[in-house]
Amino acid sequence: MARHLKLLVQRWSSRVFSVEVDGAPRYFGIREQLRGEPVPPDVFSEVQKQDRCYSLLVCSGDRVTGDRFHWELRDRLQRQLPPGSGVRSMSSFIPDQKGSLLKGYFLQSRAGNSSLIEDILTDLEQRNPVLVCSYSQSEDGQQWTQCLWYQSEDNPVRFCVVPSETPKHHPSVLNMINSDVFYSLDEACDVLKQCGDIIPETRSVLGMLPSSLDARRKPDFPVIVIEGLDATGKTTLTESLRDSLGATLLRSPPQCLSAWRGRFDREPPLIRRAFYAVGNYITAEQINQEASKSPVIVDRFWHSTAAYAIATAVTGPVSNLPHEGAEVYRWPGDLLQPSLVILLTLDPEERKRRLRSRGLMKTDEEEELDHNKLFRTRVEEAYRRIVGSACIALDASPSADLVLQQALLLIRAKCHL
Numbered sequence: 001m002a003r004h005l006k007l008l009v010q011r012w013s014s015r016v017f018s019v020e021v022d023g024a025p026r027y028f029g030i031r032e033q034l035r036g037e038p039v040p041p042d043v044f045s046e047v048q049k050q051d052r053c054y055s056l057l058v059c060s061g062d063r064v065t066g067d068r069f070h071w072e073l074r075d076r077l078q079r080q081l082p083p084g085s086g087v088r089s090m091s092s093f094i095p096d097q098k099g100s101l102l103k104g105y106f107l108q109s110r111a112g113n114s115s116l117i118e119d120i121l122t123d124l125e126q127r128n129p130v131l132v133c134s135y136s137q138s139e140d141g142q143q144w145t146q147c148l149w150y151q152s153e154d155n156p157v158r159f160c161v162v163p164s165e166t167p168k169h170h171p172s173v174l175n176m177i178n179s180d181v182f183y184s185l186d187e188a189c190d191v192l193k194q195c196g197d198i199i200p201e202t203r204s205v206l207g208m209l210p211s212s213l214d215a216r217r218k219p220d221f222p223v224i225v226i227e228g229l230d231a232t233g234k235t236t237l238t239e240s241l242r243d244s245l246g247a248t249l250l251r252s253p254p255q256c257l258s259a260w261r262g263r264f265d266r267e268p269p270l271i272r273r274a275f276y277a278v279g280n281y282i283t284a285e286q287i288n289q290e291a292s293k294s295p296v297i298v299d300r301f302w303h304s305t306a307a308y309a310i311a312t313a314v315t316g317p318v319s320n321l322p323h324e325g326a327e328v329y330r331w332p333g334d335l336l337q338p339s340l341v342i343l344l345t346l347d348p349e350e351r352k353r354r355l356r357s358r359g360l361m362k363t364d365e366e367e368e369l370d371h372n373k374l375f376r377t378r379v380e381e382a383y384r385r386i387v388g389s390a391c392i393a394l395d396a397s398p399s400a401d402l403v404l405q406q407a408l409l410l411i412r413a414k415c416h417l
């Protein structure tokens, strides 16, 4: 057992465990001894008497390898495990301790499948940086215990599973900075450099970066960023603004990265977000060059990178987002600040209508929409919480021409154009 795993297990009993049920986290803790009446946490309330549960937590010392392994593990488990094993996202963390998050999966199996599952998990643990636990129910069905797998043969340590209070922060918030949201070019580049051997395309991406960047350089002409969810009318408005203002239109990620975007979209969040972060710095350099000649309109920039990353990392309602004023919402110190950021907002029904008329909406399932609704509200709220280059919301529901007129009014008022 690697040294870092031993160290991890030393503080095991101070950890809280979180399992995703219906898109929101449910929590439980562990105690060495049970005091008072046993109360099974609600994660276990639907588990049948003879069933067993297992958890796998990824604990690689190297975060790029760990994140890629975690990303592939879900597919692998779904392929290898017997049907009905119910693979759910799980994490474990020490409350309020930054960087303490471990990500993994929680499984539930019928009693008859246990030996097959245990063979698969044993093999997984022997070959990979993963820590496996099993959960079993007491005879009277009143109590669940957790057993750390790697110790179980010679020195089994059993913990009592107990309910836990909902923590102050969603667990993902603990590891968000420089994992989901990058605050400097160096941090994002470090991640991409570490991927050089596994994703050869990263060398081409890094090759697009200018040799020096100066975030403090003040552009001669205004730089206006247009933000918003898909189909809120960004393309329509940015093209009209370009024509009305005689401006240059740029986008992030920039055109020069489009050949590799699909490749990075298939990677886990750490690598994908690093790619988009680097894209913003390449766009910033293009802005610097163009804004010496004309106003510049930008279709998506850092607000999109941060808001989507934050809203994807947490699950459940808006209240699970990092609180207003939290560090994650600040603008990176080494990234050019636009003169104005306009956030297009749209009624969800109208947005759906526009998506349909564009032919991109393929499924209308109720469940999917529910899920999207929470995600949509999290992204919009994260957009609004960003400070340092705060956005101004603009209602995008009127006709395209009226939205253009409103945007021009805002630009003239704020940028003196």
Ligand SMILES: Nc1ncnc2c1ncn2[C@@H]1O[C@H](COP(=O)(O)OP(=O)(O)OP(=O)(O)O)[C@@H](O)[C@H]1O
Pocket (backbone or CB within 6 Å): 228, 229, 230, 231, 232, 233, 234, 235, 236, 237, 354, 355, 357, 358, 396, 397, 398, 399, 400, 401, 403
């Ligand atoms: N103000 C408007 N009123 C009605 N329809 C509009 C308006 N603005 C845009 N549309 C239409 O809505 C659809 C989405 O618009 P557009 O492509 O500009 O959005 P977008 O925000 O750029 O989307 P994405 O981020 O997915 O590229 C298009 O079919 C467009 O013609």
Ligand SMILES: Nc1ccn([C@H]2C[C@H](O)[C@@H](COP(=O)(O)O)O2)c(=O)n1
Pocket (backbone or CB within 6 Å): 230, 252, 253, 276, 280, 300, 301, 302, 304, 305, 306, 308
């Ligand atoms: N600067 C950017 C631009 C885009 N993204 C991500 C966020 C979404 O996942 C997706 C939306 O882009 P679209 O489909 O509208 O082209 O791309 C980002 O992170 N940063």
